[in-house]
Amino acid sequence: MKNHRKIDKKERGMISRMLAQGKTIRAIAKELCRSPSTISSEVSRNRVWDTDKFIYDSILAQEEYERRKSKAGEKRPLKNKWVYHYVVDHLGLGWSPEQISGRLKRKHPLVKSRTVGMETIYRYIYDPVNLDDHLWEYLPRGQKKRKKQKGRSVHKSHIEARISISKRLVKVNKRCEFGHFEGDTVEGRRSVGDGIHTEVERVSRMLFAKKVDRINSEETIKAQTDLFSSLPAFARKSVTLDNGRENHLHMQLNKILNMKTYFCHPYASYERGTNENTNGLLRRYLPKQTDFSTLTQEELDEIVSEINNRPRKVLQYQTAQEVFTSYCSDST
Numbered sequence: 001m002k003n004h005r006k007i008d009k010k011e012r013g014m015i016s017r018m019l020a021q022g023k024t025i026r027a028i029a030k031e032l033c034r035s036p037s038t039i040s041s042e043v044s045r046n047r048v049w050d051t052d053k054f055i056y057d058s059i060l061a062q063e064e065y066e067r068r069k070s071k072a073g074e075k076r077p078l079k080n081k082w083v084y085h086y087v088v089d090h091l092g093l094g095w096s097p098e099q100i101s102g103r104l105k106r107k108h109p110l111v112k113s114r115t116v117g118m119e120t121i122y123r124y125i126y127d128p129v130n131l132d133d134h135l136w137e138y139l140p141r142g143q144k145k146r147k148k149q150k151g152r153s154v155h156k157s158h159i160e161a162r163i164s165i166s167k168r169l170v171k172v173n174k175r176c177e178f179g180h181f182e183g184d185t186v187e188g189r190r191s192v193g194d195g196i197h198t199e200v201e202r203v204s205r206m207l208f209a210k211k212v213d214r215i216n217s218e219e220t221i222k223a224q225t226d227l228f229s230s231l232p233a234f235a236r237k238s239v240t241l242d243n244g245r246e247n248h249l250h251m252q253l254n255k256i257l258n259m260k261t262y263f264c265h266p267y268a269s270y271e272r273g274t275n276e277n278t279n280g281l282l283r284r285y286l287p288k289q290t291d292f293s294t295l296t297q298e299e300l301d302e303i304v305s306e307i308n309n310r311p312r313k314v315l316q317y318q319t320a321q322e323v324f325t326s327y328c329s330d331s332t
Contacts, residue, residue, distance in 0.1 A: 009058075083116050102313050193214055
């Protein structure tokens with residue numbers, strides 16, 4: 001097998017002159033004892049745009065060759081510098097690799113240099129060469145290894161005037177109608193007894209949250225009233241809850257705000273999957289056994305805003321805020 005000999009500086013000068021003389025690629029190849037495909041590749045690769053057409057200039061061609069040669073074998077950080085900085089900046093904002101990848105593909109669908117795959121990001125983060133950068137600490141769970149997480153169950157409790165989720169309309173179950181919520185309370189440190197009441201709109205995945213001093217029915221109905229009363233009627237049609245003790249006064253939502261209430265089956269938290277998932281996002285900021293007494297509502301609002309302005313795969317990498325706002329605008 002013959003060794004491949006690369007085009008050199010002298011040959012580039014000859015190619016440039018012969019092209020200027022109007023000679024064809026085949027004629028140039030014959031004179032230089034080269035393959036026509038070699039000459040064609042050289043010209044196509046190193047030509048430049050000049051006013052209204054491509055030209056081949058030997059000096060510029062040589063500079064381009066030397067630039068590529070200097071970068072040969074160089075390990076690029078996550079495809080290129082622009083993507084690298086985008087990924088690191090948004091990891092710092094709490095975005096997951098999947099959200100970063102999906103958002104880039106949505107914003108730059110036709111520009112390959114501005115997109116990167118989720119697995120590429122994970123591989124870079126966990127590459128032994130890059131572990132000293134501690135990028136894994138920015139991941140939602142901050143783990144050195146990717147692990148599966150277990151879910152959690154809810155507690156059974158007798159609730160007056162309880163309407164089962166099985167009686168909820170099909171259009172609500174299929175997320176065909178805007179304005180239906182799933183609610184729950186995130187517990188703080190048990191010795192303190194405080195918590196955060198959360199409500200998530202099923203179509204947009206928009207999160208609303210309110211601090212409660214005690215996890216009981218009085219505090220919960222007050223938090224729900226505060227959260228829902230700020231919304232227009234078309235944006236608060238119903239709420240689906242679990243069987244916790246804090247939901248005993250749910251009837252007041254119908255009385256005060258004309259909202260329907262539904263309840264999951266006992267030990268079936270998956271029937272409020274949207275809320276459970278979103279509470280998991282909140283737990284990334286406020287882990288279990290966190291003392292919420294030091295948390296202000298303003299600080300909680302900042303966390304909620306960050307979650308609502310993060311792209312979601314289920315929303316085709318739009319943010320919950322964008323989708324919620326869009327539905328509200330369409331209905332006015």
